[in-house]
Amino acid sequence: MTHPANDTPMEVNCPHCGQKVAWAPESTYRPFCSKRCQLIDFGAWAEESHRIAGEPAMDEADLDTLLAQADKDAPLS
Template identity: 60%
Template sequence: MSQADSKRPLEVACPQCRKTVPWTTDHPYRPFCSKRCRLLDLGAWADESHRIAGEPAMDETDIDAWLARADRDGSD
């Protein structure tokens, strides 16, 4: 590897459009290529198109039932 190659910043693919993006502190939208791609990704999380795999979260009725059961078990 030449000295010029070692000074070149790491490049990553934009998670939204796959365009190559330099990974530097000068690039304000990293790892995205633009504000548009960053907002598109945020919108996908907001409308639940993007999800993290795992157990479903408890809803409020589950939490209330769990707390009632814990109170009942702790009062003996």
């Protein structure tokens, strides 16, 4: 990705440390500035420090209730 006015690659900030990174094929770890920053971020996802917000998971009691209701609502063959 380049700036429209010239052929210099666009720069982004490393999500971990904030250092400028050229958005170009030669920036191996983009959007990260280094393998270290990339691995730190990966570790945060693996430890579930980073997560995507969503609906809370159902517990077993809620799931059992939902399945029982589905059984009641299902037409008999």
